[in-house]
Every structure is written in C-alpha cells, then in structure tokens.
Amino acid sequence: MTTRSLRTTAAALGLLVATVAAARPVGSLPALGDFLDPTRGVWANARAHDAPPTLTIAGLAGPVRIVYDDRRVPHIFAGSEEDAYRALGYVVARDRLLQLHVQTLASSGRLTELAGERALALDREMRGLGMPRAAEAKLRAVGEDTPSGRVLRAYADGINAWIDGLTPARLPMEFKLLGVRPERWTPLHSLHVINRMGYTLAYDAPEIDRAAVAARVGVAAAAALFPERAPIVEPIQPNGQSAPRLDSTRLAPPGAPDPEAARLVATHDAFFPLRDRAIPPDERAHLASNNWAVASRRTAGGHALLAGDPHLELTLPSIWYEAHLVVPGKLDVYGVTIPGLPGVVIGFNRDVAWTFTNTGADVLDFFAEEVDDATRPTRYRVDGQWRAVEQRVETYRGKDGEIVEVDTLRFTHRGPLRRDTAFAAGGAPRWLSMRWTVLDPSDPLAAFREGSHATSARGFLDALAAGYFAPAQNMLAADRAGTIAIRSTGHYPIRAGDGSGYVVRDGRRSDNDWRGWIPVSRYPQAFDPPQGFLASANQQPIDPRATTDFWGGGYDPWRALRINALLRADSAVTPDVMRRWQTDPGSERANLFVPFFLGAAERVAAAGGANAARLREAARLLGEWDRRYTRESTRAALFEGAMRQLADRTWDELLAPRPRAGDGASTWPDGAASGRRVATPASAILATLLRDSASAWWDDRRTRDRVEDRDAILAASLLAAHDALVQRSGAPDAGGWTWSRQRHANINHLLRLPALSRLELPVQGGTGTLSPSFGNGTHGASWRMVVELGPEVRAWVTYPGGQSGDPADPGYTDRLPRWLAGELDEARAPRTPEELPAARRSPRLDLTLSPR
Secondary structure (H helix, E strand, O other): OOHHHHHHHHHHEEEEEEHHHHHHHHHHHHOHHHHHOOOOOOOOHHHHHOOOOOOEEOOOOEEEEEEOOOOOEEEEEOOOOHHHHHHHHHHHHHHHHHHHHHHHHHHHOOOOOHHHHHHHHHHHHHHHHHHHHHHHHHHHHHHHOOOOHHHHHHHHHHHHHHHHHHOOHHHHHHHHHOOOOOOOOOHHHHHHHHHHHHHHHHHHOHHHHHHHHHHHHHHHHHHHHHOOOEEEOOOOOOOOOOOOOOOOOOOOOOOOOOOOHHHHHHHHHOOOOOOOOOHHHOOOOOHOEEEEEEEEHHOOOOOOEEEEEOOEEEOOOOOOOOEEEEEOOOOOEEEEEEEOOOOOOEEEEEEEEEEEEEEOOOOEEEEOOOOOOOOOOOOEOOEEEEEEEEEEEEEEEEOOEEEEEEEEEOOOOOOEEEEHHHHHOOOOEEEEEEEEHHHHOOOHHHHHHHHOOOOOHHHHHHHHHHOOOOOOOEEEEEEEOOOOEEEEEEEEEEEOOOOOOOEEOOOOHHHHOOOOOOOOOHHOEEEEEOOOEEEEEEOOOHHHOOOOOOOOOOOOOOOHHHHHHHHHHHOOEOOOHHHHHOOOEEEEHHHHHHHHHHHHHHHHHHOOOOHHHHHHHHHHHHHOOOOOOOOOOHHHHHHHHHHHHHHHOHHHHEEEEEOOOOOOOOOOOOOOOOEEEOOOOOOHHHHHHHOOOOOOHHOOOOOOOOOOOOOHHHHHHHHHHHHHHHHHHHOOOOOOOOOOHHEEEEEEOOOOOOOHEEEEEEEEOOOOOOOOOOOOEEEEEEEEEEEEEOOOOEEEEEEEOOOOOOOOOHHHHOOHHHHOOOEEEEOOOOOHHOOOOOOHEHHOEEEEEEEE
C-alpha cells in the first residue's frame, strides 16, 4: 500500500465511523470488529487495488486485453463486440460495484432493503409509476436471442465475474459498513437503470404547474404564466435570424380560482409526491445541459469542433465512467458510459463525435377514467365497454427480508391508475391514468449500439432516430468531413384535437388516446446551417412560427442566448476557446434584468422617501457589477438576492393557502397565504412582464394600503436584497459578499455520508450561466468534452470525481481539482495496446481476460 493510500484510508475510516455513528443508532451498525479487521476489513481495501487478479470468464469467445492509462481509463481490446461489453461489465464492477448496487435498488424501488422504512416514499414513487413493470416489458421487447439481448447478457456476465471473484478483502468498504453483499446482475438490472434516466430527464408534466396556478388565479392567467410556447425565441433549429426574438404579449391578469384545476393537482400529487413545484422551471437542475458545434469554416484549425457538458446530479462516484472499446474492423468508440449500461452514451469514434442535452418536451399525459368502484376499481369503461384493470401487488422488504409494506397498484392500457384521495371527503373521488413514453416497451440499447458504428454525423443521427425512444434528447453530432448536425430525437405523441398536452383527456373515449408519433421529418433539426454553428441548452427546440406540432415542456433560454452570442462573435474558434466557454461566467439573464433594476431604483429614489439613500447605495453597488459570476465577484450575490426578492414579490398571488380550521391539509380555500408558492413561472415570463409596467401582477396584495407598479417592486426587491445581504454577510467589501463564499458545489457520496463527500467547493457560475450553479449546489456539469474532428480525432475531457468508487483509492477524486478549475485532460484512444506509451500506462491495473 502506498503512503498516500494509507493516509487516505485512515482519514476516510475515521471520518466514516464518526459520521455513521453520529447519524445512526449504534445498535443498527454492523459488527465493527469485522469492519476493522486488518486482513478482511476496511484496511484491506487500499491494498486490493495494488494486485488485481487475472481472470478467466465464462462466455468469452477469445482473450481480451485491458490496458489502463494514467487517468485510470480502461482501453478494452477484444475480438468481438460481445466480449468487449463483457469486459466493460467487468471493469465497471471492479471500480463501481457500490454504485451498481445502489442504482439497482433506487431504479427498481428497493431502497428499503438498504435503508428500511426511511426509504419507503422513494420506493413507492418508483413502483407507483410502474417503473419495474416497464423494465420487465422492455426486457420482453428486447428478447434474449437478439443483438441487444446478447449484449445485455454479456455485460451481466462481466459484472458477475467480478462479483464471483470477490474476497472479503476486496469488498468495497461501504458494503462492509452496511453488512451486505452485492447481488448478482441480470439484464433486467440494466433496464432499470435506463428507466431511471428516463425518470431523471423526462418525468415532467407542465400541465400540473399550470393547473396548480389555475387553482389560485384562473385558467387564463395560468396559461399566460405557463405558456405552450416560450416567449424568448433562440431555437435549436436555426430560424434564419441573426438575433434572438422576444415574443412578448400582455399577461392575462389574476382571475378567479378554478376548482377543477385543484382536483388535477390533488391527483397529480399521487403520481409526483416528491416533486417541488415551487422551483421555477428554468432552475430545475435536470434541465441544465449545453452542447454546441462549429463548422470547419468557422474554426481556426479548419476542422469541425464539438462541445458537450450534460448537467446532472453531482455524486461520488460520478454518474459517468470513462472507457474505450476496440474491436478491430468493427468498433472503436471512446467516451462515457453510465455504470449499469452496456455501451458508450456520449463520446466519439474515429469519424464522428456526439453529445446530448435534454429536450424538456412534454411526453406525459393524464386521462380521467370511469371506474366500477370508487375505492377499489377492478374495471374501467372505454367506448361503452368495460375493461379489466391490471392489478399488481408490490412488496417492500427490509434489509433482512422482512416486509415493510405492501401496495396494490392498478394499471389501464395507458399506464398507472391513481385516485385523487384529497377530495374523497368532498365528493366522489376521481381516478386518472397516465401515459408516458418512458414506460413504453422498446429496445433502448439498439440505437446506441448502431450509433457507435456511424461514420458521419447524419448517419449517427439517423441511427438514433430509427431506434431511440425515450427520454427525448437534443442529439448533436459532428464528423471529420466537417458536417455538423442536430436533431431533437425521441418519440413525441400525436394527441387528439388541438394536440395540446396541457389538458386532462376523457379516458372514456379511445379516440382521446395518443394517435401515433410525430414523424422524424418534423423533428426540430438542422444539418450544416448557413450560420456555421449549432447549439442547444434546453431552450425551445423550434421557432413556434415554423411548426404546428405541440412540443410543450419547460424551457430555459438564458444559456442558449449566451452560447449563440459567443458563437456569433467568433469566426476562428479553437478547442481551448470551446473549453473556456464551458465555464464562461457571463450572464444574459443579468444583462436583461440589471438595467431594469437600476432604472427603477433611480426613479423611485428620485421621488424621495425614507429609503432613498439606501436604495441609491444598493443601485450603486449593483451598477459596479460586470454581470459575470466569477469566484471573486462581490456583486453577483446582490443580483441573485434581488432576483429572489423579485419573484417573491411579483408572484404573491401564487402563494399556497393555509387550510381553514377543520379542513384537510389538501383543500384549497381562499384564505391566508402559507408562504410557499404552488408553482413559480420561469424568469423568461418575468422578462416579458417587464415590458408592462402597470400590470396587475406587479401589485403585491399583501400591502393593502397601496398598489405597486413595476418600478416599485423592482426597487423594493433590490433594497430588500441589499439589506438582507448586509445583515447576513456584512459590509459589501468586507469579504462576505464574495461569490466563492456565497455559492458552492456539493458533491455527495452515494450514501450521503459527509465524510466521503466533497462539500462547499467554490465554483464559477450562477443561475443561467453556461456552468450553472443554483440551489443547494448538488447539480452541475457532470461531464465536459471538447472534440476536434481532424484527420485524427482529438478530444479533451473531464468529470468531477474519479474512475474509482473506493474512497480509500486516490482515484476517487483525482479529477476534481481540474474540474473545479475548468481544465480538461487530453483523452487517449490508442488503436492497439502497443500504441499507448509505457509512460502513460497504469501497469498495476492491466488485465488479460481469458475464456474459461
């Protein structure tokens, strides 16, 4: 064991024992004698990395050579693709076994087996949505004797080969601490992981935000605050304009509450019990990703460039694992895989590079069903005929196999069936079923497998469009011929009537069912546009004037505005410029809002009043800001505080009511506000409202002695933010306002153990910047990649953390410092093991796998 490994293990051990002992009753801990055993316990973990075994694996058609480079990336050289994926399963299990185990439990609704009743709500959401049922359906759709079926089995064989060879010394320390062993992997486990990504990226129902607002201020106002078409237009598919467009209209004023909308919200809470609607759509972390590509004629080197950085939850270990797979004459693909999935998700081959962002499209709908029994339905009526409700019993078990809870779930042909129990006391409850693309049977692996063989950008996108189902993604590609291309790929339903996804449809009629899928020819897409670049950052995918299709969803325009502004201004882009843009601290959101704050402060202060001097000082400080979220900035915190105050003061009409005495907690009386909004419109809606200085929305109804206009609310927001910041952090230039002390990244260990996490890391970026930072800092750039598509493809990459999932291993966080600095490492993709120089190898990790 190296000295560094010993120190790391000792520190992790001490902190781990202290953390767990403080967080859990001692009686629930496993026997620490085994955990601390010097030959079998945690001390053995660091030694386990020094002498990896050579292994024979059943099922291999021939030997596989695995060469690790000095960044701990495995380069897998195999004679067949199945052998390559079998080896991938082996190395992923070797480095990320706990992650595989925890992801399986989370994806299949089995966390109670790890954490007991504390995890029951999480498990109920997964199973209640029908996620395990959908994974089983996908497995049947894939089949066993198909290319995808054989790859799934090969990958599982590789994982199980590592598990079967585990000695007590090699068992990851968290398993020893918890007193559990990993279960064997099956193809179904991989499909659970795929579904989990669908849950992360496509589990959104914008009609519920609208309904929650309609329950407070009426249907017309709700439609204005949560529109089907975003007001700021900078689409993924270029529209021929040289600048973004603001399609602003006067927002309908607050109106009378709609009780029917309240019923939908109550039913929705059975489907989405853990969602926080108070978070604005443009700040929901899973919607924050970037990608862009530049045609060869606009680059300094004359080669197409591609950049991508998906923003997801930051965890240790990372959700990504970097790998390189080579099968001579058939496959040569480099990039990142999600542990549990057999294949490279984002990356490049010798001809093409690709990356994704989330579309945010609305692919989930509700249907009001007529059932035979309001309490325990067994049938539902469609077109006058009764159909059987499918019932499925779900049993939740604890760590020792004991039953924690049992649920009976119900499904129609559309999907999960739920009751709005919140209104049972006030009348007959209503039952809704849900249709969601993520639950539909499909072969999710085939598209990625075919795409990895593509030799052109169009070929890659066509391969994905032919087989990819969900979650829908903005797929960007570039190739060595200089082509750049993008397509919002997935399955988008064709709905009845006007096609809107913002209504609950009558489930008694089959003609209200989805009627098929929007054809690929109508997807938002572009190939080698005249402007010479393409970009997506979760904005509206297509100009509303160019389509009659419904896309819906919640969109964030700010990062797209920034990327396109940078791309328009540079006609000689380099890879290093692309890299710097990934952490660019500039903010188009600030560029739009700051002048309005300053103008309002000037006008209100000029009118006099007791607060005029403090307001002028707040405006002076904000005016000094360069509108960049650098770590050293001492003014970004003031703007962010002002924006929070602005939302609070503007959307007071959307505060949830307090229940009247004697009413259930789920009623919606017209009473005093609770202090929490039922939903929050996107900041793009606020940007639209800025143009209407006398809108009724500006009036804060909580101040009954006056009626506020835009300037009054803007000035009050800035002043309140200034006063709160002084009270909390001291004088403006005393150091407490510095952005690095105000905003942090928090990268949690999978089990949320603080000792094994990396917390309060200062970062560059803020809300709406290309490297966004908001909320509790748990989400951000999970992978950064820049690729130059020249005669020899070159790439620069990183992610926060390291390849190893073992906290005792230096490879657990070795990439974190460069990620924080915005630096990338050059990726190495040798064609043969011999091409990787000895100086760039990690010889203690090299393996040869042989057939048994």
